Amino acid sequence: MPPSSDPLPDLRNFSRQQLTDWVTSLGQPAFRAKQIFTWLYRPGIIDFSQMTNLSKDLRGKLHDLALLTDLAIETSELSQDGTKKYAFALADDAIIESVLIPDGKRRTLCISSQVGCAMGCAFCLTATMGFKRNLTPAEIVGQVRAVQSDLGEEQRINNIVYMGMGEPLANLDNVITSLDILGDELGLAYSAKRITMSTCGLAPQINKLAGKVKVNLAVSLHAANDIIRDQLMPVNKKYPIAELLTACQEFPLDKRQKITFEYILLAGINDGVEDARALAKLLRPLSCKINLLPCNEAPEIPFRKPKEATVLAFQDILKWAGYTVLIRSSRGDDISAACGQLAAKKKS
Ligand code: SF4
Known part of the structure; x- marks a missing residue:
């Protein structure tokens, strides 16, 4: 709070x-x-x-x-590709960001769950802010309400992804309340199918989430072995890959539902043929699909984007192994709205 x-x-x-x-x-x-x-x-x-x-x-x-708070849009920036980044000023002057990603008739809103983040992933700009505080349910849902009001009722936000600033499962109680409100027919009436919860790998919280609500799960994996993952994501030292994947296997899925594994490709770090083969083997027991995210370069981040041929070769190995694999093109990188680039600089 x-x-x-x-x-x-x-x-x-x-x-x-x-x-x-x-x-x-x-x-x-x-x-x-x-x-x-x-x-x-x-x-x-x-x-x-x-x-x-x-x-x-x-x-x-x-x-x-009682109080009735509202979230005010502080600024918004439109990318050349149609992606729009919103900054919100909170009551304590902290700033958070949300990103609207239009794709044809689909509109996906990426929302924040914390001010900053404590998880310290080596490739992420939000991590450079450190952790400030958890967002309240009103602040989480308020991002959806404010952007929807900016769009007007004819342009309904179709999908909501908890992939903005922060680790949502580190703010589990408030996130679960926000999901209750988003899903309530008298609230914002979103079907659970339209909501995706992302996590960097807090295994026990994945189990807790599964016991409370139904949503899609996206796991930031980014490495196929503990040695590399330890270097990229400090959370791995606490919950290594085996423990994380056990929690994923226990996550209840509907018949056609799959867990999404996000894999950021960092040149020379985790983008080799052997990495792709190891990933294919590692995920074999899971009902899943894979998103490959070529690194978004930033001066503060010590990683480079792999060559296109490397990315395609990585994808091919996973495809041959039978996975659905998408290469996620960077959206909104001209306005620092791409994945891992959210780091509000104004007041927080
Ligand atoms: S990638 Fe996500 S979990 Fe990791 S530091 Fe960035 S915001 Fe936090």
Whole structure:
């Protein structure tokens, strides 16, 4: 939760069940919570006075006992390829970023779950910020609400990916509440199929997530052995590859659902033929697909992008092994919105 001297609860931090518990604790009937929750996720509601089916008395009570926060877009930048990066100013002046990636009629929004990140992945600009704090459920869902309001209701965001700043599973309670709100038919009504949770490999949290909600899982693997992964991702020293893949194997999947493994290709580090073969062998027991991400170079990052021929050869080996393998072209790198490039510089 953000540092705050204000003890009043922000109602947009509550799932419908949590709101019901709070409303009934005030001596109000449970159906009032349903009415209030419905108002919270209608566009343009910024004040309790707009909740016109509540009595004046209750609206006054809510005004005295609770908050209704909103996320303000601080700036937005449009890339040549249509990708749009949004920066949001939070109540404590921290800045977070979200990235909208249009692809034909599909619109995918990549959202942040923390201010900065503590995971220290060697190829990631967000890691250079260090960890500031977890985002609240209201701040996580607020990114979707604010971007949707910027787009207008005709251009619905189709997919939401928790792949922005931060490690979502290190903020599991708030992330789960945000998923409850996003998936609630009276909230933003997103199907679980439209939501993807990314993780750098917090194995126990993958198990916890699986026990609570259904979403797609994307795992940042980036190496096929512990020696290389230890160097790239400090999390691997705590949860080595074998432990991570066991958690992935236990993650419940629907019939046609697959786990996505993300693999950043770093020239001379993890992009060799032997790496591709080892990866093919490693993932054999899993129902999965693979995304290859040629490194996005940045002055702060000591890695280079492999040659195109190296990337294609890597992909071919995995394809021959029977995997669905996509090479993810960098979107929005002219505005630092590409994968691993989010590092808000203004106030945080
Ligand atoms: S890649 Fe993800 S988990 Fe790793 S430091 Fe960057 S934001 Fe954190």
